[in-house]
Amino acid sequence: MTSIPFWDSDGVTLHCGDATDVLSAMPDSSVHCVVTSPPYYGLRDYGTGRWVGGARDCEHSKVRHAAAETDDPALQHRRCERCGALREDRQHGLEATPQDYINRLRDVFAQLHRVLVPDGTVWLNLGDSYSAQPPGRTRDPMANSTLHGAAAATTLRDSVRAAAVDRTRALPPKNLLGMPWRTAFALQADGWILRNAIIWHKPNAMPESVQDRLSNRYETIFLLTRQRKYYFDLDAIREPLARPEAIGQHIVIGGNNKGRHAGIDATARRRGHTATGRYGANRTAMPRWRGDSLAPTGRQHDARHPSGKNPGDVWSMSTRPLREAHFAAFPIDIPLRCIAAGCPPQGVVLDPFSGAATTGMAARRLGREYVGIDLNPEYHRIGIRRLRLDSGSNGDARAAA
Numbered sequence: 001m002t003s004i005p006f007w008d009s010d011g012v013t014l015h016c017g018d019a020t021d022v023l024s025a026m027p028d029s030s031v032h033c034v035v036t037s038p039p040y041y042g043l044r045d046y047g048t049g050r051w052v053g054g055a056r057d058c059e060h061s062k063v064r065h066a067a068a069e070t071d072d073p074a075l076q077h078r079r080c081e082r083c084g085a086l087r088e089d090r091q092h093g094l095e096a097t098p099q100d101y102i103n104r105l106r107d108v109f110a111q112l113h114r115v116l117v118p119d120g121t122v123w124l125n126l127g128d129s130y131s132a133q134p135p136g137r138t139r140d141p142m143a144n145s146t147l148h149g150a151a152a153a154t155t156l157r158d159s160v161r162a163a164a165v166d167r168t169r170a171l172p173p174k175n176l177l178g179m180p181w182r183t184a185f186a187l188q189a190d191g192w193i194l195r196n197a198i199i200w201h202k203p204n205a206m207p208e209s210v211q212d213r214l215s216n217r218y219e220t221i222f223l224l225t226r227q228r229k230y231y232f233d234l235d236a237i238r239e240p241l242a243r244p245e246a247i248g249q250h251i252v253i254g255g256n257n258k259g260r261h262a263g264i265d266a267t268a269r270r271r272g273h274t275a276t277g278r279y280g281a282n283r284t285a286m287p288r289w290r291g292d293s294l295a296p297t298g299r300q301h302d303a304r305h306p307s308g309k310n311p312g313d314v315w316s317m318s319t320r321p322l323r324e325a326h327f328a329a330f331p332i333d334i335p336l337r338c339i340a341a342g343c344p345p346q347g348v349v350l351d352p353f354s355g356a357a358t359t360g361m362a363a364r365r366l367g368r369e370y371v372g373i374d375l376n377p378e379y380h381r382i383g384i385r386r387l388r389l390d391s392g393s394n395g396d397a398r399a400a401a
């Protein structure tokens, strides 16, 4: 069944619904690149749950997992022990166990495998979480969703508790769960090729009040592909060389050889040595103090590309505050780099957990089409504003409502 898009114009299509459901209605091989950041495990509530039945005035403060009551693992059923109301929620991230979380992501990825062109790329941003008891007492997570940003930290903790997520089911309290890697291994087992595990270092990471461990400053971005050969434009993301003038001059920059030209220090250079011997005449003129086997080869120079260097797998990118109410957005620098490298010009970029459409903004800036899916229509409205589609554009009427 094809869903009517929430928004469809200007090269942007937004669908409102569960990622797996919407993806299953999309055609095979219709997307070139996926850049996405699903909800992390047990850390957020995206305000999509609703109580069915029970007493109206009940605060539903005592909730228990009710998985046995449904065959559908996507329906995160909880029952209020006081009034019997059933909580329905299809959002990712509030599964009862880490394995349930991973299994649901595997379902999403099974669909992504189908809608992605064979030589497409998937960039998956995941953060980790600790095994911890659900903290504190709470009221209805609908009232405490991330959309009510002000008291964010408390309300998030409360929401997680209300959803009856117990992160201590897998490991004793205080354990780092290793969710990104557990997920990556599961996806490998499903046939995905894991090409990179990029460390996204956040220089401006939020301080943590912890006293008995180090504060966390990074998340992981996995590059996954369907097959061994895939679209990848390294030139599009090369970084400027620190000293472009060094190309062809046998100058080694950085590392132990800093300040040396072709591994030859200043004194040796004054005496006329070069990488190929004194004035380039012969190799025997090289300084012998490290032995011939350790003599400079000049090989390091071959790695330096005239268009710039490979940005490597540690990306230092500051988070950027979002004035809108969606505060789990990643900085646009991430999708910009992923799309530039992993999506051909005029290709289609997809984010099945679109949120405030940061991936969409990057796709548009780089001239690619965008398809975004999110369970919560409020986030699409934020996305439409950020994409500047709301003025004069002729999208679907529901978006403006």
Ligand SMILES: C[S@@+](CC[C@H](N)C(=O)[O-])C[C@H]1O[C@@H](n2cnc3c(N)ncnc32)[C@H](O)[C@@H]1O
Pocket (backbone or CB within 6 Å): 017, 018, 019, 020, 036, 037, 038, 039, 040, 046, 090, 091, 092, 326, 328, 329, 330, 352, 353, 354, 355, 356, 357, 358, 359, 373, 374, 375, 376, 379
């Ligand atoms: C971490 S946020 C994504 C933020 C996004 N990368 C950005 O920069 O704006 C995760 C998003 O997944 C959405 N989500 C949660 N469960 C979902 C589901 N079952 N299907 C689709 N979207 C879902 C949430 O509403 C939330 O907006």
